[in-house]
Amino acid sequence: MKRNKTVIGILVIALALLLALPGCGSRPAEEGTLPQEIAVKDLAILHEPEFGGVYIKMTIEDFNAQGFAYGDSVTVAFSNGYTLEGLPYYNGYYTQNGHPLLIAYPGYDYVKAAINNGDDLWEVAGLSETDTATVTLETRGAFADIQSARDIHYTDERADYPTDAVFANFRSVRAGRILPDTLYRAASPCDNQHKRATYVSALSEDAGIKYIVDLADTEEKIEGYIAAEGFACDYFLSLYHADAVIPLALNMNFSSEAFAQKIVRGLTAMAEHEGPYLVHCTEGKDRTGFVCMLLEALCGATYEEIVNDYMITYDNYYKINPAADNARYTVIVENVLDPMIRSMLGDEAADLTAADLADGAAKFLLNAGMPQKTIDALAARLCG
Numbered sequence: 001m002k003r004n005k006t007v008i009g010i011l012v013i014a015l016a017l018l019l020a021l022p023g024c025g026s027r028p029a030e031e032g033t034l035p036q037e038i039a040v041k042d043l044a045i046l047h048e049p050e051f052g053g054v055y056i057k058m059t060i061e062d063f064n065a066q067g068f069a070y071g072d073s074v075t076v077a078f079s080n081g082y083t084l085e086g087l088p089y090y091n092g093y094y095t096q097n098g099h100p101l102l103i104a105y106p107g108y109d110y111v112k113a114a115i116n117n118g119d120d121l122w123e124v125a126g127l128s129e130t131d132t133a134t135v136t137l138e139t140r141g142a143f144a145d146i147q148s149a150r151d152i153h154y155t156d157e158r159a160d161y162p163t164d165a166v167f168a169n170f171r172s173v174r175a176g177r178i179l180p181d182t183l184y185r186a187a188s189p190c191d192n193q194h195k196r197a198t199y200v201s202a203l204s205e206d207a208g209i210k211y212i213v214d215l216a217d218t219e220e221k222i223e224g225y226i227a228a229e230g231f232a233c234d235y236f237l238s239l240y241h242a243d244a245v246i247p248l249a250l251n252m253n254f255s256s257e258a259f260a261q262k263i264v265r266g267l268t269a270m271a272e273h274e275g276p277y278l279v280h281c282t283e284g285k286d287r288t289g290f291v292c293m294l295l296e297a298l299c300g301a302t303y304e305e306i307v308n309d310y311m312i313t314y315d316n317y318y319k320i321n322p323a324a325d326n327a328r329y330t331v332i333v334e335n336v337l338d339p340m341i342r343s344m345l346g347d348e349a350a351d352l353t354a355a356d357l358a359d360g361a362a363k364f365l366l367n368a369g370m371p372q373k374t375i376d377a378l379a380a381r382l383c384g
Helices: 002-020 060-065 144-150 164-168 197-207 219-227 234-241 257-271 286-298 303-318 322-345 357-367 372-383
Strands: 039-048 053-056 073-078 083-090 100-103 111-115 132-139 183-186 211-214 245-247 277-280
Touching (some): 164 197, 183 197, 197 234, 197 277, 211 234, 234 245, 257 357, 286 322, 322 357, 357 372
Antiparallel strands (some): 073 083, 073 132
């Protein structure tokens, strides 16, 4: 009998030890708990100047394989001592303007730390190429609700879209007093990373586009697209060789002085050339959205007209419209477009349905250095 009790005792202890081992009878960690430290340490970093951020040199796939998930909160600590705590990890730019995040944007080579539509984090943190970064998981699912609401995707396959124009996000802008067939917006007619450039180029020819404001590229980048194998954007190329393309390499820090000054440079060139005009960035969404919003407001568009035009892009790419997905539609308007308009007005608390948008647009351009006579010339080009 004593021997049986001893054996039973040994079995109980062994079972307890077995259950204590990771993955052996234990329940998965609940939201907000960490069963063990998840971190990647001392990774090389790289400056990403176009949008102003810091690439942390680990691919998105490898980073997520370490145990990180979209919607988590993380700490990013750089070797020079600069640290960001409570950072959301998203697969899109879902934070408010001026707020930092860790992002795994589709198509990026690496995960990136950045300030959304704000100053260049590389410069803010005082980083150099010899510095490294360590990313540590803080809280599982801390921002999962925002990640779920903003996580939307599109395909780069023409067959998934009803027309060439929808696929290319190409359309005439009709708001306020803008004349028909005068101002167009689209995805890029030269950068074919999303397989749309040849379509935009062809549609631009059909529309008789005479001048292009390229918000995304430098001349060097454009030359790289042209030199790439398979480049077939012939109409864009003809305009580029005719000096009818102005590249601005605009980032999305739309509250910065540099952003406004680059816009003035592009719109001044527009005022000096005959239309029709094409305004584009890469997708024809955010940078294009801001510039078209500004031009629409200058030409007397209402808030409702600006919203309707801006959100066509989300219908084209994601099928988000009031009928199909009103909740997401509203989140995007309130969290993406409205901050752009308030930034133009210089009033974070403005009632956008009652604000004088035309006056706000004119003052934005004046404050950025555009003379009144050039503003008048621009309005005349667009409105007659």
